[in-house]
Every structure is written in C-alpha cells, then in structure tokens.
Amino acid sequence: MNAAAETLARTAVAPEDQARADFYALLARLLYAGPDAALLGSLAGADEIDVDGGPAALASAWRELVAAAAAMDPEAAQLEYDTVFVGTGKAEVSPYATHYLTRTGAELILARLRGELAGLGLARSAGAHEPEDHFAALCDVMRHLIVARPDAAPQEEKRFFEAYIQPAYAPFCDAILASQNTNFYKPVARFAKAFFAVEIESFGML
Amino acid sequence: MNDKVKLSRRGFLVAAGAGGAAAAAAVASKVAPQQPAEAAAPGDAQRRGYRLTEHVLSYYRTTKV
Known part of the structure; x- marks a missing residue:
C-alpha cells in the first residue's frame, strides 16, 4: 500500500483504536531499546489520561510512567535496557514471549507465529534481527493489525493477542518488577500490565 | 460484530x-525508532510499505505491495 492509501486507511481508524495503536507503538518502542532524550522528553510532557468513571489503573500507571520519564536521563535508561534485556550471554530478563511459555513448545510456537506473520504479509525489516516473539515485535504486530487493517474484525487482534501476548506478558512484567537492576522499566512494566488488562477486558466483550 | x-x-x-x-x-508521534544503520538510506522508507508513519517501529515490513 502506498503512503496516500495508508493515510486514507488511517482516517478510518476509530479514535479509541488509534489510541490503542499508539499505546502499542509506545510499548513496542520502549521494549525494543532504551528511550532516547526526545522520547523521554515527550513522555515527561504528556497529558494525563482521562478516565470517564471507569477503572483508574491505566491512568495512575500512566501518571507514574510520565513522572519516571521526567526524572530519568537517557544514558541511564539506555544502560538499564542493555543491562537487563540484552546483557552478554543470557539476558537477565528475556524480552521474548516464548521464554515465558512452555519451554518445550517454544520452537513450535515460534514456527506457528512465523506462519501467521507470513499470512498477514509481514516480514522482518532488514535491520531487525531479533526472533519474531520479541515483545516489541508482538506489540508492533498489534499496532499494525489495528491501524493498517481498520476494516478487519477485531477478532483477529483478539486471536493474536490471546495466542502470543496474553499468556506471556504477566511473568515478563513481573520479572522486570522483580529485577534489582530495573528503575525506569518498573513503571513501564506496570503500565504494560495495566494496558494489557484493559485489552483483555475489552476483548472479552467481543 | x-x-x-x-x-x-x-x-x-x-x-x-x-x-x-x-x-x-x-x-x-514522537516515538522515533532508533533506526538500524542499514535502514537509514534515503528513499528506503518509501519502498517499505509497513513504515506508515514516523512512529512505526519498523520491525516489520509488509510483503504485500
């Protein structure tokens, strides 16, 4: 699809779905690499999330993330990311979903995921070397499903989410929260948990 | 639905x-991905259907063009 067609397609995305896509984009970016100064700056200056009589967990997690971004310097955040999620040899906290699923089934799950991505017409960019079950990649697929296919039924988002993100995100976030080396990524993990909880509840309405 | x-x-x-x-x-809108070096060539962005906006992570490219 060319850029003009994408722009047209984007206008068909409902505001609440665009917001979800934006949260996925942010999580994908934060889980792919430590934030740079520009991202920390815009996060620090972000508005509060309005809650309209609903659950306030997402709003308070967002407020905490915004405050953490304001207090964090980019070098420290990037060092933290590299220390915790990359490391030499085995990372302290694996950013790969299959790590948190049945260990014996990891290869099988990855193979199935690759098949699904091919079916969606997605392939890794030239610069992306990480296996496809990286949480950043999974969030990026969700963002893609929401904005690039606004006509597609949300059942497809639900199915992908339930297959790859839902069973793995809680132990992943809990590992981030339990690490003695995480600082900025603790509020990131709490925000991710709050956001995915909203996603689970909304998918439950389908 | x-x-x-x-x-x-x-x-x-x-x-x-x-x-x-x-x-x-x-x-x-400020989520500028840290571009992998090999993806930085000008003009490259237009060829990658998946790079819809400035805030795309660019982890994936679409194979449907």
Whole structure:
C-alpha cells in the first residue's frame, strides 16, 4: 500500500483504536531499546489520561510512567535496557514471549507465529534481527493489525493477542518488577500490565 | 460484530482511558525508532510499505505491495 492509501486507511481508524495503536507503538518502542532524550522528553510532557468513571489503573500507571520519564536521563535508561534485556550471554530478563511459555513448545510456537506473520504479509525489516516473539515485535504486530487493517474484525487482534501476548506478558512484567537492576522499566512494566488488562477486558466483550 | 457489542466495547475503552487518549497520540508521534544503520538510506522508507508513519517501529515490513 502506498503512503496516500495508508493515510486514507488511517482516517478510518476509530479514535479509541488509534489510541490503542499508539499505546502499542509506545510499548513496542520502549521494549525494543532504551528511550532516547526526545522520547523521554515527550513522555515527561504528556497529558494525563482521562478516565470517564471507569477503572483508574491505566491512568495512575500512566501518571507514574510520565513522572519516571521526567526524572530519568537517557544514558541511564539506555544502560538499564542493555543491562537487563540484552546483557552478554543470557539476558537477565528475556524480552521474548516464548521464554515465558512452555519451554518445550517454544520452537513450535515460534514456527506457528512465523506462519501467521507470513499470512498477514509481514516480514522482518532488514535491520531487525531479533526472533519474531520479541515483545516489541508482538506489540508492533498489534499496532499494525489495528491501524493498517481498520476494516478487519477485531477478532483477529483478539486471536493474536490471546495466542502470543496474553499468556506471556504477566511473568515478563513481573520479572522486570522483580529485577534489582530495573528503575525506569518498573513503571513501564506496570503500565504494560495495566494496558494489557484493559485489552483483555475489552476483548472479552467481543 | 454487532453494533451493541461495538458500542459497549468502545464505551469501556473510553471509560478506562484507553480510548480517545490524546496522551498516547502525543507521545506516539514522537516515538522515533532508533533506526538500524542499514535502514537509514534515503528513499528506503518509501519502498517499505509497513513504515506508515514516523512512529512505526519498523520491525516489520509488509510483503504485500
């Protein structure tokens, strides 16, 4: 699809779905690499999330993330990311979903995921070397499903989410929260948990 | 999906703060990916269908062009 067609397609995305896509984009970016100064700056200056009589967990997690971004310097955040999620040899906290699923089934799950991505017409960019079950990649697929296919039924988002993100995100976030080396990524993990909880509840309405 | 389900889901998302959140949009527009070196060539962006906007992570490219 060319850029003009994408722009047209984007206008068909409902505001609440665009917001979800934006949260996925942010999580994908934060889980792919430590934030740079520009991202920390815009996060620090972000508005509060309005809650309209609903659950306030997402709003308070967002407020905490915004405050953490304001207090964090980019070098420290990037060092933290590299220390915790990359490391030499085995990372302290694996950013790969299959790590948190049945260990014996990891290869099988990855193979199935690759098949699904091919079916969606997605392939890794030239610069992306990480296996496809990286949480950043999974969030990026969700963002893609929401904005690039606004006509597609949300059942497809639900199915992908339930297959790859839902069973793995809680132990992943809990590992981030339990690490003695995480600082900025603790509020990131709490925000991710709050956001995915909203996603689970909304998918439950389908 | 019927309209009733669609409306109640939308209502829930908005009430929970995950719908219509200007906060997310403002930040997401600044999510400039740390470009891998080999992806930095000018003109490359136009060829990659998946790089829709400035805030795409660019982890994936679409194979449907």
